[in-house]
Amino acid sequence: MKIKILILFSLLNFTFVKAQNSAPETKNIGNVSGSISGKVVDKKTNEAIPYASVTIKDGAKVVSGGITKENGSFTISNLILQELTIEVQFMGYKKQVSNVTLNSENKNITLKTIALEEEATQLTEVSIVKERSSIEQKIDRKVVTVGKDLVASGTTASEIMNNIPTVSVDPQTKELSLRGNTNVKVLVDGKPTNIDATQLLQQIPSSSIKQIELITNPSAKYSPEGMSGIINIILHKNANTGFNGSINSGVTFGITPRLNTALNLNYKVGKVNIYSNYGLNHGKNRNHGYVNSFRPSLENEQQFEFNSLNTSHLLKLGMDYYIDDKNTFSIYTNQNITNGSGNGLTDVNYLSVLNSDSSQLFQSKSDNNTQTYDLDFKHDFTKKGENIEFQANVSNTKNKENTTYDSTEFNPNSNSSKINIVHGNTNYIQFNVDYVNPLTETTKLEVGAETRIQNTENNFDESTSKPSVFNSTTADNDFTFNRNISSLYTNYSKKWDKWSGQIGVRIENYAIDGDFQRNENSVNPTTSFSGNQTTKDNIFSVYPSAFFTYAANDKNSFNFNYSRRVDRPSIGQISPIRERTSPLVEFRGNPELEPQFTNSFEVNYTRTTKIGSITSGVFYRQINNEINRTIYKNPSDSKQDIVSYSNFDNNNAFGVETSANLKFAKWWSANASADAYFKTVKGTVENANTGLMENGEIDVVSFNARVNQTFTATKNLKINLFGMYRGRDLGLQFERSPMYKADIGATYSILKGKGSITGRLNDIFNNMHFQFDGSIPYKQAGAFYWESRTVYVGLNYMFGGGKNKALQRKQRDANETQSGGGMM
Template identity: 55%
Template sequence: MKLKSILICLIGTLFSMQAQTSVKPTLLNNFGSISGKITDKNTNEPLPYVNVVVKENSKVITGGITSEKGTFQIKNLALKDYIVEIQFMGYKTISKSAKLTVDNSINFNTITLEEDAIQLEGVEIVKEKSTIEQKIDRKIINVGKDLISAGATAGEIMNNIPSVSVDPQTNAISLRGNSNVRILIDGKPTNMDAAQVLQQIPSASIKQIELITNPSAKYNPEGMSGIINIVLNKNSRLGFNGSINNGVTFGITPKVNSSFDVNYRTGKFNFYGNYGFNHGKYSNNGFINSKELNNDNTQIFDMNSKNTSHLAKLGFDFNINDKNTFSFYTNQNISQGKDFGNTKVDYVSSAINDRFQLFDNKSKNHSETYNFDYKLDFKKEGHNLELEVNHNKNNSPENALYTNINGTTNSFTNDVKTLGKNTIVNLDYVNPLSETTKLELGLESRNENTDNNLFLNNAYNSDFTYERTLYSVYATLGKQWKKWNFQAGARLEQYNVEALFRKVSEVDSKFEDDILSIYPSAFITYNPSDNNSFSLNYSRRVDRPSISQVNPIREWSTPTIDSEGNPFLVPQFTNSFELNYTRKTKIGSITSGIFYRRIQDEITRVIFTNPNDSNKQIISYDNFDNNNAYGIEVSGNLDFKKWWSANISFDAYNKKTQGTIEDTPGNYEFVEVDVTTFNARINNTFKATKDLRFQLFGMYRGRDLSLQLDRSPMWKMDIGASYNVLKGSGTISARFSDIFKTMRFAFDGERPYKTNGEFNWESRTVYLGFNYRFGSGKNKAAARKQRDKNETQGGGGLL
């Protein structure tokens, strides 16, 4: 290694000497440069991304920013007299004179900046209003107090996010009208079900939500609709600082939502932690009318739940030196829940006995994630190598007691044990080949396995093991040319899966699959001016069946319906195209876009008659034929007046779905449907005074149609207010959700039976919250290092 380093240094020196001798001395003497290093006066730490402005006679000539090491160098300056200003938020601005003469390049060496106490008082960790940023391949929602007060959990605030919808009954999330979306926490996958994740993360623990609708080849290609990345709070402010959030939501019963964030940064270390707590009781009810063959009935559901969850994040960064950084963090999620209620089946025919079932379901969950990261920075700015190891383990036991009362009382138990593990190793390399060209390479190894066991009445009934392994390599090349930016890449993946289902008195069922696929991507952006930006992109995506979609062990049950997976699902592939235009105006920015998706072997929910019991139905999954979907989106982050701003979005999607389903009991036919769905949202913020804000939120979700169900539209309106106290360190928030109590999940169906139904929940609620920020730390301005950008903006191979 030493010999190799010596050879590289020797060759580099020879080239450098040759380059220097080849330049005419007269050219070198025509220009000078100004350089130096900026540090904090108290800690002596280098300050990155500090503004350095060069002026001549009060006129700005040029400038630059400091590197991550706090250094700067401004070249090609004419030999004149200048004033150099050092500007950084939270610090006092200083000025220095610089007189450049022949053979004179000025080095200020180390310049120390002093805190500006007046400026620091206005620095906040949580913004008043959520903001939306449009990047080349994603939309970033910076979560403000208006969204935090919108609900107690991540699932409740997701419905306020453009392009996102959450099923209020199941917490199933969809992006651009499709539920095949990948959910990440801090840029990393989890074995937890997406619905469970959304229910357990407190809204106050969320820093950002990223919508990556068309990821590049550097990302894992899973998720037809793209990726939703939930970024938990952490910061890199100097010194000791943090925040406390407490909130109570009043529905039928109160629900508590609290979080605590703390950060301490000094010297080479940065320590951070976050803890969130959720506790509450929830009530749901609904009905389904079924026109079954000689078996018409009405099912009435009354469901209640009690959930408690703890979410903690602890981590540190250690800057070994200017070239080496080591980081570690862990996410710990512990929850327990109890679902209880009853289901009543009222048959029209007096010849059939009505059914009444009580259920009492207890569940626990412990999900733990451990992340190790090492980054090596080379001499050239932006040239680095990064190794990351991420391990996730999820243990979810569930115990359910069902009691059937039908003349006689009959009870049975379902005990399910689920253990999942997920290990990912990434090696990523970034090399800026020039100022306008960047090469990115990466390797990834991923292993996921899940063991499920079902015990019926305390006796072994069945088990399901599922393991999949992925090996991938990617490469992307980006090039900037005048007002154009190009990026192209490809990801090659080897995918292997093995599954085994065993059940008492049945032959073992095995499933194996082995697929080698390539996933290309391409991005083009054109910026004709500072106020206009166009982008066109393409990517190939895949939706591999999730554990819940392939697990044949019964997920839940009622007297007439069982929910279970299909182990014979195959992956669906999607070719996705997207065109966006962003226009900056005097009142804000507006982004509009269109997209088209060609879907192969689409995975969709199906309902069919239980082959072992004609009086029951099964809800499962199946692969349908090739389908098309396209749509349009418009969103804006606008300031109409100094006192009135709004986030506005609307979208319309058209999808054509076709496949073979059960038309009538035992009979199957090919069916095709074509539907256009419209959604709209507006979140207004009104500034009454410096400290008092009001919010008015409205949303509409249009009708949706699948091969078997027609979902009715729904809408709601919320009002809220926030008031700053304690000299701006505290904020009191209040919100009244679903004022007119219009939110409900209603549907109609024709196949395999004529059905209609409706479900209701505690949609009308009142939220009261208090947020307090403490500490005297200063904002570091930039992320701790590039790895933080990976979590908030995505990084090569990390997903």
């Protein structure tokens, strides 16, 4: 990987030097060329301004350019002998324009000192991290722009997700859900990743995130995977002329401090734009909990303690090259490196003297490395709005885990030690071609194709020392899993009067081939297992979608949409090789698992008032072949349950939600949201009394609310107050108690608006914890606690210069819905 990164840096560095030191090709006659030199200073202080942008134009056409050195000087060579225009600009200053004439008698011109006048309002145009987060409702998504208030609420993407409307992260398992459903697809910059969403969100520093898009009903252009929708995380990418950037760094103080920092850099000159983002997240987490179980004849009390230390590095490096007005080439890479270590203790105390108490201590080390490379070429035709785009995305993920379990049963000769070593390797390739043609001013046609190829290999080795006379297993398990998806799509959109609409269809062929080799040898021969399990499937599916918007007037608009979606089983849900284990629970997949399909309907209403906008909506999902968890007794250990997955009958879910982005006064603004979900939870559990498997079903109503308020105390001081409430949630096995918290923070601007200092106290009353009470398959109750009350202190600073000249984001990266007549 180091060699690949070195090569990429070398290529980008070569392009950087060429862009800075070489002028674009010019038509010189007889090899006669000239040069222009000068120096740029601040008009008030007379201090040199480094990295100011210098652009040389022939009329409206850019012919050359560069940036000033540390002492403010510059020299632009290889210029044609003619009349030229010079533009000098720097962030926060007014642009300076002048004309010069190069001829045979005056080929090399040294200009008088160029003094730039400060323009305070310029900073607002290039603010990289906003003071306050904002929410914008679009036709098929909510777009949350991440401000300093959200960055300060948590060091990772996982922590700030709980502050996003309709999104929740389970505080114990870190499992992500959208609209109360965990079947959600996570993208980074519009692209899938090889990393499990639970792990991915804990690796991305919150300060590296620019926007979070909640796409609850994607159009036919996008993958139909994810029953409840798509969450697209957009990382920072600046596009200002010249050299500029920002640094955002903070420390969260809990029991132990945690670091969260990000550096954004951008250099744009002439036809080349080079950008990078580096994020670092480092820190230790501690949590503990208990579970009291009243399983007949096995009543027990379990105590848990967990400690983890994780360091993650996230690098995004890319370049846009504007070949000409019609053609653009882009390349970028994401490099994610995560190292983790942890330890934990589980004590099981049985209430009956007939059962021996036990204790399990584990120590774990893990490494995860993901490399992603993306190439994009876009061609604009002569016809306005007509274009074709080719894109290729390649990624590789390697992970390694080494965990030691030391178990003790308080019985003679019952100690055991197990070492689990897991190696995984996943390769992913994606190709896209997208064509857009505005047939008329009010109609548009889109067609495209996509191919996705994923290959995964995994090896699980378990060795045992000090074997227990009751149960001991040595395992050498391997699996390979191949998945190929080929897709074609088309969208047709039209605008008429106050209506606009888009209909589309996507067809896909889905093929999987999995080979799972299980070799598990126990001291008890009757529970040993050796053999292959395979899974193969080939499914052809059609996914229609429809979107309609009615704008009654400037203040009222309605949106109606429908799409068919699919939730395909993940590798973890399919693999029969155990994923993780504890003294009383083991997790395995089900190779027989099939995809579930969903018909999703939505209606949204947006009301625009003098103080802001309010969006309310209702949704309904009809689910076929639903995937749910199932629990059954481990045939190798009567004290242990196996948690797996299975397909069930059809199901229905619906909900209502509302969100508002309001400004009550010049000094008071707020983002608020509330939602309620109504669903039926199904699953299979084992009856603790009879030992038989039984289907369970229960109706659930859950309610959530969030309010994020900002108060402007002075020109430089802003105070932020956040509160959230997550209502009780009833599952098939247990009822989760309500959760709520309140945060308070403040941001103070410094250095004439170029920097800011942020402080925040999270969970003021220290009442956030996970508590449950269950009765299926047997009575149990418990709670888990973590470092919820923390103090955050952060610094944000913007530097460099250049007038904001934002590039048009590639359509697929922004995941924008395309349509005719500017309606979507």
